[in-house]
Amino acid sequence: MTAASSTIRWLSDCGNATRGIGAKAAGLGEMLALGLRVPPGFVVTQAAYDAFVQAPGLAEHVGEIATLGSDIGTRHDAASALRAHIEATAMPEGTAGEILGAYDELARLSGTADVEVAVRSSASAEDLPGASFAGQQDTYLGVRRDDLLDSVRRCWASLFSERAVAYRAEMGYPLAEVSIAVVVQKLVSARASGVMFTINPVSGNPFEIVIEANWGLGESVVSGLVVPDRFLVSKHSGELQRELGEKMQAAIAGPGGHSLVDLPPEQRSAFCLDDAELGELARLGRLIEDHYGEPRDVEWSVDENLPFPESVLLLQMRPVTTTGLKDVHRDPGKSTTDHILDLILARRFGSPTASDSAG
C-alpha cells in the first residue's frame, strides 16, 4: 500500500495535493474538488519517475546532461540520446505492476476490460515550457493496456525534448534535476464535444457563455475544421440562443489519434446537444468562472457510455486572454480622477490633444 501511494495517485485524491503530480494533474484534482467532472483516471507520480531514473545505466546518462556546456549541437545530441535511453529502459517491476494494476482498476470502473485511455505528461511549469495546465504537452490517445508502459516512458522522455532542455538552459534552471508526472485518464467515448467560453469571446460580453460543438471528438471544433453548432447562454436568465452549424465531418478516435469521417445528412442538420446538456455545461462554466475569478475557455465532451449528467465531462481549460481597453491604460503617475477626465475629454468631446494638456 505504501508503495502504491507513492507511485500512483487517483485524480479524485488530488484535490489539494499539488506536490509530486505536476500542473496538469493538480489542475484536474482542483476541478474534481470543485465538483467539475473530468474523465476518471490516475496519476503516475513524479516519485515513480524519480525511482525510474535512478536505475543503473540511466542515472549516468541523465547526469551527463547537467554537465553540458552551452553548445547547442552537443546538447541536442545528448538530449536525443537520453530520450532514446529512457524509452528503451525497462521500468522497475514494482512500478510497472502498480501502473498496470491501476489501469485494470480503471477498466473495471469503466466496465470495459480493454479500456482506452489518454496518457499525458504533467510537468511543473518550470520544468517544461508551455507545460501549464492546458499548454503543449505530449498526449497519447486511444492507449490500451499493452501500450500503456511505453506511453508513460515517452511522456517521461519528453522532459528532455530539445525545446525543454533549451528552455531550461536559457532560464538557468537545472537541466537534470527535474521530474515529471503522467496523467492516465479514461478516453472519453465522445458523442459530442467542443469548447465553451465563459464570456462571449467575440463581443467580450461577460454575461454570456458561448458553446461551440460538433459530433464526435473536439478536434474538429478546436481546429476550425467545421462550422460548429453555436449556442449562446445568458448567465442570468439561462436564456438560450441556438445557431445550427454546417457539420460536414466529425473527428473520431482512431489509432494514433483521431481521424475524420463524413457525417450523414440527419446528423448535419441536427443540434448535437440537447437543452439539459447545455444547461449542465453552462452551470459548470459559471462554477469555473466563480472559482477562478476570470473568464476561461474550456474543452469538454459528452460521453455516450455514461448517464446524464455524469456524461458531461470537462477535458481542459485555459484563461481567456483579456482584450479591449485599447489606449486607456492609466499612467501610474497620473491620478485616477485626471485619468478619467482625460479619457472623457478625448473620447466624449473628441479633443485629440486633451491628454497633452493633462496637469
Added chain:
Amino acid sequence: MSMPSYGVVPGYDWDEERDVEVSPWWLLDPTHSVPPWTPMFAWFWIQYCGHGMQYGAETVSMPTVRGYDWRLKDGGGYFTILVVKDPAEIKRREEGFRQAMRPFLESYDEMWNGFKTEMLGRYAKLRAVDVDRASNWQLKELLEDTVAVTARMWEIHMYMMFGVYTIYLFFEDLCRELLGIDDTSPDFHRLLRGYDNKVLAVDRALWELARAADEAGLNSAVGQGKASEAIPALEESDAGRQWLGRFRGLLDEDGWRIQRMAEINLPSWVEDPTPALQIVSRFIETGIEFDLDRKRAELEQERREAQQAVLARIPAGDRDWFGALMSVAERAGSFSEEHNHYLDLYTHAMIRRTVLAIGRRLTQAGTIDAPEDVMYLTPVELRQVVGVPEYYRLQHQAAGRREAYDAWQQKENPPLLGTLTFEETIGEVVQSHCPIALKVVTGALPTVDPAVKADLYGVCGSPGVAEGTARLILDESRLGEVQPGDILVAATTSPSWTSVFAYLQGVVVDRGASLSHAAVVGREYGIPVVMNVFEGTKKLKSGQRIRVDGTNGHVFVLSDA
C-alpha cells in the same frame, strides 16, 4: 377674443422670424410639456430651466455646450442647444471642465447631500411664512423668494445633471467598447439597480401605513376614497387619530410633491392627501407584499455579481479608475429619480403654495374671480398688483389667457419648429455631445428584428419577461384604474406614477431611455420595462393580453380584449 400666446413669457414667446435666426431647429419637449402648460408654470419653466441649463453648462464648463435656449409656443416648451463650435473655445472650456468635474469623481455623495440640505433649508424658509396671515407685502416678498428658490433649484439641477450624465455616457461608451453591452442591454441595467432612493422610500412608508391601518382595523375609514371623507372618519377613534398623526408626519416631510411632474395646476399631497390615501387603500385592498428590503437585497447582490464580472474583464492595473468611474456612473440612476423629489417636485409645490396664496388674496380684493385663476397669470402681473390689489382688475387678462390655454389643449404641438428636417435636427443634437439631450431627449432607437414578429419594438428599460393585461393610461388622474398584475402602457411616466409599479407586471412606454423614470423605477421593482416603442399608446388597447420582453425590447399582443 383669444389671447395670443406671447405675453406669457415676454422675450421667450415663439417668434418664427426672430427665432429661426437664433437656431434653425427647436425641438418640442414632450416629456414635460405635453399636455401644454398653464401660463404660470410655463413662465417659470421657460425662464428658469433655461437659466439653470446655461448656469450648469457654464459651471461644469461643458466643452461643447453653453446651455439651452427655450421658447414657448401654444403651451409647448421648445428648446435648442447652444453649441460651441470654435475649436479654440472648446479647448479653453476643456481646461475649466477638468477642474469643475473633479467633485463628481472625488466627492459625489458629499456634494449631492450638500445640495439636498441647501434646498431643504430654502424650502423651510418659504414654508415658515404663514401665507394666510402674511401681509400683502410679505406675500410679495414670498413671491420674489419663491422665484429665487426656483432659479437656484434649476442651477443645482442642471449643474448636477451635466456632470452626472457626462460620466454616465462615458461609462456607457467604455462598456460598449469593452464588454459589448450598452444601455439597451439587460446586463448593463443590472449594474444600475439595487439602490434606494427617496421616491421609493416614500412608497415604502405608505405601504407601512397600509399595514398599520390594516392591523388597527381602520381599513374602511382609510378606504373612503376622498381625503375630505376619510379624515373625519379617522378622527373618530383614538386609533384613527394616532394613525392620522403618522400619516401627517409623512406628508409634512415628503408630501411636497405635485401630482404632475412639470405642472402646478394639481394639488400637492399636503394640500390634498387623496392620492396618498388612495395608494394606502390600494395597498390594503391588494394585500400586496411590498417587501422592498428583500427585493433590494436581491438586486444588490445581482449588482455586485455584475460588477465583479465587469471588473474581471479589466486588466488589474486599470481596475482602480474603472471601479471609481463605475461607482459614479451607477449613481446616475438613483440621482435621476431622487432629484425629482428634492428639486423639481418640491420646488413646484412651493410655487403652487405661494401663487395660490396670492390668488386667494387677489380674490378677496376682487382683482380676480377665483384663486386658481392665477394659473392664467404670470408672476410679473402678480408682482404689479399684490401690494395694493384692491386697485387692480385682472379678470380680463385671466379670462383671455384661459381661453388661449383651453385652445392649446385642443391641438397637438408639432414636434419640431424651424427650418431643418427631423433627421438633420437629431444630427445636430448628436453633434452637440450634450449628455442631457442624448440621454433624456433622444434615447436609443429600437432595432427591428422581423424574425421575432413582435408587435412593437423598443429598447430595454429593465430586463425580464412578463405577461398580463394591458392597461393604457394617458393621464395620471386615471392611475386608479390600474389593477394588480396589469402591464402599464403610457406615453411616459413620472414620479407620481411610482406607487403603481409595486403591483404591475411590466411597463411599456412610448418614449424614454435608461435614465427615464419608468426604467429607473422598473429596475428597482425588478419588473420588465420596454422603452421607446413610440406607438404603444396608439397600438395597444386596455384589456388586451400582452407579453413584454424587457430584455430584448419586444412587445407581443397575445389576444384581443
